[in-house]
Amino acid sequence: MSEVINHNGKIVADQRPADDIAGQSPLHHADLNSLASQGPQTGGVTIQERPLQGLLNLRCNKADKKQVTAVKKLLGVALPCDPLSSASNDDSVIRWLSPDEWLVSVDGAKAFELEAAFQANMPGHYSLVNVSGGYTILEISGDHAVDVIKKSAPIDVHQSSFPNDKVVSTVFAKSGAIIRRIAEDHFELIIRRSFADYLWIWLQDASREYGLVVKR
Amino acid sequence: MSQDNRLKSGGRIDRSKPLYFVFNNVSYTGYQGDTLASALLANGVDIVGRSFKYSRPRGIVTAGSDEPNAVIQLGSSEATQTPNVRATQQELFEGLVASSTNGWPNVNVDAMGLVGKIGGKMMPPGFYYKTFMFPQSLWETYETFIRKAAGLGRSSYENDVDTYDKINQFCDVLVVGAGPAGLAAALTAARGGARVIIADEQSEFGGSLLDSKQIIDGKPAAEWVSEVVSELATFADVLLLPRSTVNGYHDQNFLTIHQRCTNHFGDQAPANQVRERMHRVRAKRVILATGAQERPLVFGNNDLPGCMTSTAISTYINRYGVAPGKNLVVMTTNDYGYQAAIDWHDAGREVSAVVDTRANVQGRCVDEMQARGIRIISGSAITEVHGSKRVKAVTIAPINADGSAVAGPAAKWKVDTVASSGGWSPAVHLSCHTGSRPVWKEDIIGFVPGPTVQEQLTAGGINGCYETGAVLKQGIDAGLTALQELGLNEVTVAVPSAEDLSRTPAMPLFLVPHKKPTSRAPKQFVDYQNDVTAAGIELSCREGFQSIEHVKRYTALGFGTDQGKLGNINGMAIAANFQNKTIPETGTTVFRPNYTPITFGAIAGRDVGSLFDPKRYTAMQPWHIAHGAKFEDVGQWKRPWYFPKAGESMHDALNRECKATRESVGILDASTLGKIDIQGKDAREFLGRVYTNAWAKLAVGKCRYGLMCGEDGMVFDDGVTSCLAENHFLMTTTTGGAARVLEWLEIYHQTEWPELEVYFTSVTDHWSTMTISGPNSRALLAELTDCDLSNDSFGFMDWKAATVAGVPARIFRISFTGELSYEINVQANYGLHVWEQLFAKGEKYNLTPYGTETMHILRAEKGFIIVGQDTDGSIHPHDLGMSWAVADNKPFSYIGKRGMAREDCVRPDRKQLVGLKTTDPLVVIPEGSQGVFDPNTPIPMPMVGHVTSSYWSENLGHSIAMAFVKGGLSKMGEKVYYPQADGTVIEAEICSPVFLDPKGDRQNV
Amino acid sequence: MLHIFCPHCAEYREEEEFHSKGQAHLARPLDPEACSDAEWGEYLYFRKNPRGIHHELWIHAAGCRKFFNMTRDTVTYEIKETYKIGEKPSVTAQS
């Protein structure tokens, strides 16, 4: 029987099975590990999947000081309240999605722990929803990473308007993505599970003229 | 053939790199640096096509994107066929194969002339207009004829082998055109720290300076150009785009640039490279430095090969080392036209004369002619050209001061080339794309950009400024203005020195007079591409068309793929003169995107083939593929439709899947259903407002079905919502409605009821959902869970958290088949694992996968609706016989309540959803069939509603259907008839749509 | 292609990230039952179609998923302002 905590009229549950059952990311079928070992080792664009991360969608009120204080305590990082910003420490990244919405990523095995901690300590009206199964994270880097983003999303990725740690939710090809800049030539894309195959084909196609390297 | 017209030296071509090419099946040689047009001219190819209406031989007229005649078909193989390529823009490459698009059977043979002449008579001005008045059926005949004659080219019958790309760009300053103004503007902006994009349609930057012998800052113009380009290339934030046409200027400074990345290398792009790229640019400031285009004059037989614009002559000589003839006569209304004579003479060829339409010619151009011994014939014009396939002679006659009539005896001169210059037309097209009307300026005899709401600056020729020094200054000023407006660095940029020549005023002349009236004179062409003549324009005016917009539509002036770049102003002037009006009085035409034709490849980009539209998959997709599923598109989702076994027809497979589910257990991948997590103390209240039924008392652990309506009372979605905890719910929606429902909840929360404490989060992709259904579903599930599945502890419409196959799950005991059913939700990363474990245990229960089609049949046996199939936006819950799902006693006036109460919604004779049993149980009524109460009434029979769902039910042994019937809910047992297209009539009896297990015993076990 | 300033994201974004939801400032009647059929029909179906200044409801669909209002000139397509739900436009046809 899985652990379910019912508190304040809401439930959280550990959604992960025991370690002997391996999870399959949305790009499991693409077998990126084989591509990483057998494919080209140099190129203008490098793509690496960060599968099976814990992703939690947080809704709360940034004007509620008690909530903001509680979030900082729970995550060890202050809630990034400026539009399109993010904050991170060794354990987690918090991305601003809208004035009352954030996406928190943590190690996949830590998601439930964090959910339970919020359940116990977060005051007021909020919601924290585990969406780990609904997305996967891709990191795209290299000299031409910027070009691939420019081909895919209608956003200005110049450093002056898209500095490191900025986050945007936007159109990506004919789907969408949450894009965060990690470093000058290094981006994180969070994409929906059901669109992952389409976007993987897209990224391969858009990267072809620069040479694509898959990293594990 | 040798390059007879190629000069020994000069030009920007590389004579050490010969290139072989084929035009109209003949092999030729050109050089690296040629365009197809310059190479054809070098080889003495006069005729490049035949005209659209009259089939007259046509030659190259210009050296740029304004070319009306040399529009060719490119491609050495079927897959690389490209229509609508201007030979004047296509760079030559080794092995290029091109052909005329409008010569049939052959441009040099006049056989087509016969057909063409008939065509000419059949297509007087107003042809389009008159043709459209014909019945539709005739238009198809005409269209074929026009297409063949018009030579619009053709696309390939095979897939394009190349990749096309789109890219989004953002910049401070987009400079359009890299002539003197554009280069000066870009350099200024770049030095001030702006992010700059500069685009030019030509293969090299420099614009008119590449054709010029001018000195800038003490050095040849081309040298100045290369220094500026080198400096621009040093800025990290400057993007240089040669071979890139800014084709569209859209709202709020959004512009599209069509870059031909590799078209100059060959028919096909080099491996992994992109052929063409569409840049989608958002620019804070746009500087239009598009220059101006020379207007040819309109005179008799002015379309004969050998007649060109005077700048084209200079360009071919100076840039390509080609003098396209032996003996030149120039006709000009202005000083600029003299340059062609100077360049021709300096290239060592003979200039017979310069015919100046002005009576008094003075100043520098006179000196230049005297120095070269070239005769000037002033106050005169070339009224007519003679020849059949090439100019052989011209008639020169004196004209009166305003150019309206021939004023004396004519003389015939033998020449083979005619250059004409009617002055400059600023290239205002882009400025007009966003709706700005150009403004006529008498002093420059041309239109300049009018007032605009765009953040647009202009510099150089587009403003009617043509002297290089002044043009450079305008470019710098535009750059400085942009910097200042954008708050960027101030810079000082010295204006390069350039000799500004004093000029005598030009004469406003468009149509050269002929001794005969226009209607009788030899054809005087205004629009070469559409064969519009001065006589045609005058005829349209006589027929009562006054506005230039009407004249255009009547004559097809400017309707070609060149958008009338050469002819529009002449046409407007001729129409205005004929009506004794000014050009502004007859109105200006509107230019629309695109500036030049663009390939479908560039428009489509990468959104082709498997990337045309996203395909969405569930976590179980690999299993579905491995087990032979046939797929159905549901929105962007690929859902298994049915799972045929070897040799099975669809019908067989459905019968098997339906029976197996009712008799033992079937399984459906239901992951595509929309799922929304709803939390907050007002969640329950919110549900009560958006669903038609009551939610106040739904207990924790319970599930409930709900209908969602619009404010008009019409059903737009449905689904089951479960109470996870007191303030925590999980809503499910239809597959197609997921995004719409979430937005629906948000719009009410954000705009109407922000005070309600509730948050919505989409979890559609997070959960994999698999439904096991059938009498053995409990036994199967029991093999994989410790959860107590007994009916007493886990009843119908309950949900429980439990572990299934080792994975934490939420199990919902809900049913869309009417059978004992469990909907198992697990985090999607474990969906395939659980699915496979169910099959591992399912063999002894004959666990049968089924798809959407069996799902549809099974639910129809139970009379369950599918929103969008059994509803269409005009159906409220009572129409569906679902009044049980409406709770009008709720305190809040829920969405749809007031709508349902409208007078029209309470009529007793509304179309209502009922079941149908056909009299012949084997007949399945086609879905969409319209019902009538009396099949013997005369046509048109009063129709009483259509069949929404109709299937063969293997379980029941007869067909079943659901249909709308007027007042149907009170007509149980009555007959309704469905006349078919083949004349047969299907008879059916109105019944309850619940065909199977009306008491629900099967799902409550 | 409009260039739209999202008041929630506080930056300009391309039109393809947004959906227009029609006329702004349509308040749901507080007591729908008290509306006559004509009044309810007015709320449901009747919309302005001005030449010039118009107030529209938009959603930043691919971005923050928040609704906001826009004052737009339907002739020139100029966006005069965007403002959050609950705020009043500062540019109106009268002003």
Ligand SMILES: [Zn+2]
């Ligand atoms: Zn936004």
